[in-house]
Structures are given as C-alpha cells and as structure tokens.
Amino acid sequence: MNHSASQPQVDTRHGALAYAEAVPSILPALFRDSDPTWLLVEEGFTLAREHEVESLFAIANGYVGNRGCLAEGSALSAPATFIAGVFEHPQTPGAVPQLITLPDWAGVRIWISDEPLSIERGQVLEHRRVLDLRRGMLWREWRHRDPHGRITRIVACRLASLSDRHLLLHSVTLTAENYSSVVRFESSIDIDSGSMTFPMPDWKPRRSPERPNVLPLVLRTPGVEVNIAFGVMGQLVASTGTVGEREIDADERRIVERCEMNAEIGTECHLHRLISIFTSREKPRPFEDALSHLNRLLPRGIADAASSHVSEWQSRWQTADIEVVGDDSLQRALRFAEYHLISAANPEDGRVSIGARALTGSAYKGHVFWDTEIYMLPFFTFTHPPSARALLEYRYHTLDAARAKARAAGFRGAMYPWESADTGEETTPKAIITPGGEVMRVLNGEMEVHISADIAYGIWQYWNVTGDEEFFSQCGAEIILETARFWASRGTMESDGRYHIRHVIGPDEYHEDVDDNAYTNLMAAWNLRRGAETASLLQSRWAGRWRELADRLQITEEELKTWSKLADSMFTTFDQQTFLFEQFQGYFAKEPANLKSYEPRSVAMDVILGHERIQRTNIVKQADVVMAAYLLWDEMVPEARGANFRYYESR
Missing domain, CATH: 1.50.10.10 (Glycosyltransferase)
Incomplete structure (x- = not known):
C-alpha cells in the first residue's frame, strides 16, 4: 500500500479494533413490502438497459449513495458509490470539480466448485430487482441453472440507512437447491488508480468466516484534501452451522475477502456485511470513527440496523405520502419520485445540497x-x-x-x-x-x-x-x-x-x-x-x-x-x-x-x-x-x- 507522510493516525488503545464475537444475523422477511404500489420491479435481465436500471434502483440517504448494480457486475455495469459534498478538483486545464466516484462496496462474486456464478453464463430461471419504496431497500431475487445443471437461488438486500447515515448494509442468502458443493463468496473493493490508499495499523484479519471481520480502508483522491474511511464487516453463517475458512488479499488497488464453506443440498448460506463510511469533512479522525461505529453496531446485528432504518422511512412517509385512488401506475410513479427525493437530502449537513442526479450517478458531475x-x-x-x-x-x-x-x-x-x-x-x-x-x-x-x-x-x-x-x-x-x-x-x-x-x-x-x-x-x-x-x-x-x-x-x-x-x-x-x-x-x-x-x-x-x-x-x-x-x-x-x-x- 501507499504509505504517505500525511497518512491518518489511528488510536487503537480504546477498543477501536475490539470486534464483537457474534452478530445476530438473520434479516427477517417482514422487511419486504408486498403492496405493488410501493414496489418498483425490474423483471429479467437486459444488458443494454443496465446503466439505466442501476440509476433507477439506486439507494441513498443524503450522505452516501450507491447505484443498483448487480453484485457480481456485468459487461455494462457502472458500479459506484458517492458521498455528498466530496468533490474531486482535477488539475487539468479547463476541468471542473466533479463528485468523486468511490469504490463499490457492494461487489460480491459467488463461486461454485471454483466456477463463477454469472448471469451471462448458463440459464436464468428467475431474475428480478425490487426497490421497496416504503422501506428504502433494494432486493434482488435470482434463480440460476449453471452449465453443469446446478440450480442456485440468491436473495439479496442492501440499504443506505436513513436512521444512521454512515451505515450501509448488504445481505446475501444463497440456497443450493439440487447440489452439494464448495461455495465461495468473494467480496471486494477495487480502488481507482488515481486514489491513494492508507493501511490500517495493527490490523489482523480473522480466519473463521462466522466471526465478524472488519476490512479497513482509507483513501484520498489527488487534489482533494479529504480522507474517506471505509470499515467493512463481513460474516458468513449457514443454516447447518457448518463453517469454512476466510482468506484476505490486500494491495494498493484492491481488497478481497474470500469466505468458503461446504454447502449441502438445501443449505442456506448467509453473507452479511455492515459498511461504515466517514470522511474528514465531518470528522477529524474518520478511520477511528468508522471502526468504533462498527463496534457499536456489531452486537446489535443487521436485523436491528434494518429495523431502525425501516422505522425512519415509515416516519418520513407519514408526512410525505400522497395516496392516488384508481391509478396504480401514477401512484407508483409518485412514490418513486418521493423516494428519490427523500434519499437525496441530508438534514444533518447544511454544507451540501442536491446535485442534478442526486447520488445516483456521475452525470452533471454532482x-x-x-x-x-x-x-x-x-x-x-x-x-x-x-x-x-x-x-x-x-x-x-x-x-x-x-x-x-x-x-x-x-x-x-x-x-x-x-x-x-x-x-x-x-x-x-x-x-x-x-x-x-x-x-x-x-x-x-x-x-x-x-x-x-x-x-x-x-x-x-x-x-x-x-x-x-x-x-x-x-x-x-x-x-x-x-x-x-x-x-x-x-x-x-x-x-x-x-x-x-x-x-x-x-x-x-x-x-x-x-x-x-x-x-x-x-x-x-x-x-x-x-x-x-x-x-x-x-x-x-x-x-x-x-x-x-x-x-x-x-x-x-x-x-x-x-x-x-x-x-x-x-x-x-x-x-x-x-x-x-x-x-x-x-x-x-x-x-x-x-x-x-x-x-x-x-x-x-x-x-x-x-x-x-x-x-x-x-x-x-x-x-x-x-x-x-x-x-x-x-x-x-x-x-x-x-x-x-x-x-x-x-x-
């Protein structure tokens, strides 16, 4: 990694690296709405529309936004994370400031017996993305037969917490429907070549995947005096209680966490990830804040984090929702617009505003x-x-x-x-x-x-x-x-x-x-x-x-x-x-x-x-x-x- 004279200093003496031993891990189904007037649904997969769909299905909370891309990516994906108010100031003559495109924290690839599970290989039996407008949650349902006839069911959810704006959540559940095999989850953060990264002092990964592990990352884009700190907690659990091993590779451009386990027929494997983001815009020591933030969250688990997020959305809809009688399409369109408006504003920060594309994409440079x-x-x-x-x-x-x-x-x-x-x-x-x-x-x-x-x-x-x-x-x-x-x-x-x-x-x-x-x-x-x-x-x-x-x-x-x-x-x-x-x-x-x-x-x-x-x-x-x-x-x-x-x- 790039060690800079200006790298952030992190004090670990007060428990910033004291990880919790266990995390309540199951995301209840009750967090999914069933009323079609509250759901934006994209059935199937059309590669040519992917850039548009990723914008429509973006999640955000006014502080951070993430495009609704497939976790494993595709040939036309444009995965990106944006933080309001963090702009790159290029030194190129004639260039203007632009909202920094940060690494995509939601990248997760799945391997079945060392072969990647890809929507572009094999047969898609079911695929849909569902944006739950009432709860501010993006769901993905994917049932796939690979070239070897193995059928895998994926149910995934992600959110940008409206109750805790520095928190992002990602949960992926895999079910091996007709096979037994070694399953590997590979989550990664790829860093743009223009960014400088800093290591976390005294950081040691945990090898057991069922124990929470935190991947620390701080980066700075040249020309911007802002440090951006990510703390990514990952945990793999299975319905059978079976666990495997964790392997981590990290260099200046990429951090990869691989969690592997043996999945029997019918086994449900749950990968849960909590992501904390802070910047030096709002905190002088964002690295410490991200890690201590995760430490507070880990004992409560993702279900509690999701519940707090849902409660905040329910509160916002009490004053924002407008009911339309007799036209479900218009009702859905109205709620879609309100969803993105609520997602775009941050009442806690009076030094940022809403860009033309909010936090859904890089058009208009933010x-x-x-x-x-x-x-x-x-x-x-x-x-x-x-x-x-x-x-x-x-x-x-x-x-x-x-x-x-x-x-x-x-x-x-x-x-x-x-x-x-x-x-x-x-x-x-x-x-x-x-x-x-x-x-x-x-x-x-x-x-x-x-x-x-x-x-x-x-x-x-x-x-x-x-x-x-x-x-x-x-x-x-x-x-x-x-x-x-x-x-x-x-x-x-x-x-x-x-x-x-x-x-x-x-x-x-x-x-x-x-x-x-x-x-x-x-x-x-x-x-x-x-x-x-x-x-x-x-x-x-x-x-x-x-x-x-x-x-x-x-x-x-x-x-x-x-x-x-x-x-x-x-x-x-x-x-x-x-x-x-x-x-x-x-x-x-x-x-x-x-x-x-x-x-x-x-x-x-x-x-x-x-x-x-x-x-x-x-x-x-x-x-x-x-x-x-x-x-x-x-x-x-x-x-x-x-x-x-x-x-x-x-x-």
Missing part, C-alpha cells in the same frame, strides 16, 4: 443547479423542513463565493453560480463537445443569472410556510438583500424609462444571449421587491440584526427605495389584448416549428436540429414564461395564466 430551489425544495418545505433548511444553509455558506462572482463580473451583491459544487464557486464548464462532435462554448455560467432570484424565492417560500424566523433573520434575509442588490446592478435604465436586463439565458436554454427574458425579469422584479420588504421586516422585528447587516453591507434607505423603483420599472413585453408575455425580445418573430412533425422521436430537439438551428426556431426547451406564471401565481391575472399556458405548451 453539480447543484436551480432545480434544487425551484423543483425540489418545495417538497421538503412541506414534508420535512429540517431537510429544506439544510439545503438553504448550503446557499448561505456559499454566499461569499456568490459575492466574489458578482464582483468579478462587475456587479454588486451576490451573483450565484449556475453550477456549483463544494466551494460555491462557478463550476459551469467553459465549453463542451456536443453529441454531433462540435466544440460549443457554454454561456450559462455568465448569462443564466435567474438562479439568484430562484434562491431568494426558495428562502421566502420556506420562511412563509415554516415560520423559521431564526433561519430567516440570521441567514435567509442576508441572501435576499444581496441578491436584490445584484439585480439592481445587473440591468440598465434606458431611454424608454424601463429597466432592461440584457444578455441572459432564461430557463429555455435553447435560446442564448437574449434580452429581457420574461422569467428572468419577472423574478428579478420580485426579488427587488422582497429585498425592500425584507429590510422593512428586519427593521421592525429584528432591529439589532438589521443594524448589524445595514452597517456591514452598507445598505442605505436610498438604495432600498431604488430597488422598489427598479422593480416597478422592469421591462416586460406583456400584451394587454392577448394576455401573452413575449418570452424575450424577438421571440414572436422566431421561425415556427411543428413539433408533431418530428414524432416519434427519442432524443431532444436540439440534438435533431443542432445548436445553431434550434435558436432560430420558437421551440422551448422547458417551462419559461409558464414557470413564471406558476411561481408568481398571485401576481398574474387568471387570463394571463391560461393564455400563456395554452400558447407555450405546444412549443
């Missing part, structure tokens, strides 16, 4: 967008305010980075990044390669500025729903004031007496560098008004806090009056006759496109038409004016809401 405040935050605000508050605290902790971005661009206040990671700095790439192979400059980091108003909107809505005055006065108000100040500097009063915000990208990202995007201008005006209102609220209800902010931010009464004037002067192209908002100046003159003429299609319209071509059309990528109508519902007359929906929905 970056945080406007989607969090506009699309996700309302769910948490109404169902679990502590999670909502933590998401907004992330924006408060990154407020200084937003101020720095505004200064660098020549503006005042706080200009939040379009994409952000751990530091709150702008992480939008400067250029990308399109599906067509062309290098395209990315303008969103400079022009998709509506995110600053989106964040202020999320804060205001959270406070109005929850009444969390401590957060609003100490954190939220400052963000609203600084984003209002940004909008007062981002536009220009022009000769028509109107305030114009030019060179922007609205939610409809098919049209770049436009002037007076309706969504952006309407939300900016809203933010300016709320900024002035926030100042008034602080003055009347939290006078001390107002004096502190006004002095530190140098806010004057004249500036507050200016915000209100600019909001009233904000330019929008609203037609009093048709009740339509023009999405941006010149939108109505764009080339009309008939979307139905492109059906059926399986890709987005910008892929079909190309980047330059689509900008000449009136095709809308996603709700823009319609989104403004939704968010600012009470500020639009009913005729305008309906007219704009009918007009833009078909485009």
